[in-house]
Amino acid sequence: MNIGQAAKASGVSGKMIRYYEDVGLIPRISRTDSGYRDFSEKDVHILRFISRARSLGFSVEQMYNLLALWQDRNRASSDVKAVALAHIDELDSKIKKLQDMRETLLHLANHCHGDHRPDCPILGDLAAEAQELEDQRAGQELPEP
Amino acid sequence: MNIGQAAKASGVSGKMIRYYEDVGLIPRISRTDSGYRDFSEKDVHILRFISRARSLGFSVEQMYNLLALWQDRNRASSDVKAVALAHIDELDSKIKKLQDMRETLLHLANHCHGDHRPDCPILGDLAAEAQELEDQRAGQELPEP
DNA sequence: TCTTGACCTTCCAACAATGGGAAGCTTTAC
DNA sequence: GTAAAGCTTCCCATTGTTGGAAGGTCAAGA
Numbered sequence: 001m002n003i004g005q006a007a008k009a010s011g012v013s014g015k016m017i018r019y020y021e022d023v024g025l026i027p028r029i030s031r032t033d034s035g036y037r038d039f040s041e042k043d044v045h046i047l048r049f050i051s052r053a054r055s056l057g058f059s060v061e062q063m064y065n066l067l068a069l070w071q072d073r074n075r076a077s078s079d080v081k082a083v084a085l086a087h088i089d090e091l092d093s094k095i096k097k098l099q100d101m102r103e104t105l106l107h108l109a110n111h112c113h114g115d116h117r118p119d120c121p122i123l124g125d126l127a128a129e130a131q132e133l134e135d136q137r138a139g140q141e142l143p144e145p
Numbered sequence: 146m147n148i149g150q151a152a153k154a155s156g157v158s159g160k161m162i163r164y165y166e167d168v169g170l171i172p173r174i175s176r177t178d179s180g181y182r183d184f185s186e187k188d189v190h191i192l193r194f195i196s197r198a199r200s201l202g203f204s205v206e207q208m209y210n211l212l213a214l215w216q217d218r219n220r221a222s223s224d225v226k227a228v229a230l231a232h233i234d235e236l237d238s239k240i241k242k243l244q245d246m247r248e249t250l251l252h253l254a255n256h257c258h259g260d261h262r263p264d265c266p267i268l269g270d271l272a273a274e275a276q277e278l279e280d281q282r283a284g285q286e287l288p289e290p
Numbered sequence: 291t292c293t294t295g296a297c298c299t300t301c302c303a304a305c306a307a308t309g310g311g312a313a314g315c316t317t318t319a320c
Numbered sequence: 321g322t323a324a325a326g327c328t329t330c331c332c333a334t335t336g337t338t339g340g341a342a343g344g345t346c347a348a349g350a
């Protein structure tokens with residue numbers, strides 16, 4: 001099977017297959033006499049594994065681990081679980097960071113009248129101009145007991 | 146004010162200040178006779194704006210817009226709001242993507258016993274091996290009424 | 291058999307945003 | 321006057337991915 005077919009069958013682009021081979025994530029693919037890569041079913045299987053792992057956000061670095069565990073018949077499932085949980089932690093902190101941004105921005109946007117006038121708390125906040133005014137305004141709108 | 150002081154005052158690293166100047170996000174900074182950058186208060190103000198915008202996840206591309214609007218005294222706040230809302234949409238889709246990953250992974254991790262045995266649904270799912278077996282097992286562990 | 295188009299090969303560049311470091315000049319502090 | 325700290329530019333690395341150029345190969349049709 002050549003690289004185009006392997007790409008279609010695995011969901012990994014030809015470019016990325018060459019890259020993964022280059023960085024050693026996948027083993028060297030055997031070649032035909034003319035130098036074309038010749039993929040076995042096993043190769044495609046590995047690529048499909050990678051495709052799924054990528055779609056779950058695992059980095060190439062983490063995939064080294066996962067692939068090694070996958071191919072180790074004596075692995076402990078606790079090792080696999082540890083990789084997964086570590087990745088969940090990473091996802092959690094990314095999600096939190098984005099959510100914080102989102103909330104701040106939404107708050108600002110909600111206080112922007114969004115009309116033809118130039119006055120806008122979003123820019124005001126970014127410029128940190130009239131910070132007290134900002135605080136006052138927020139205080140009036142969200143009074144704390 | 147030299148670049149080190151401007152960096153401290155704005156929260157943007159010296160490296161990034163040079164980069165932003167290079168790509169035209171900020172205007173050329175004036176120079177002393179010896180070639181050192183010499184930052185005005187206004188320059189620092191702009192840098193602080195950028196620092197805050199970055200912390201809200203705006204890209205350099207979006208900051209071009211925001212800076213232009215900031216400096217346009219005839220802007221319409223609706224234009225600013227539009228940029229903010231567009232960015233919120235981006236954040237939302239990133240968050241959703243990460244949350245989907247997180248959920249899938251957590252589901253798999255929850256079904257992994259995490260002990261010394263090699264059997265693990267996380268690898269099973271990535272390998273897409275014995276998908277029916279997987280489904281059966283999930284069915285046994287989480288019986289649906 | 292020759293041609294053509296669709297594939298494959300390698301290598302190089304680019305993206306976005308940031309950090310690291312080298313070589314060399316300037317300023318500051320002692 | 322010297323040494324340290326800080327500045328300058330320039331190049332490189334990162335992560336994962338795509339694009340393209342130059343050139344070889346394969347398969348189908350004339």
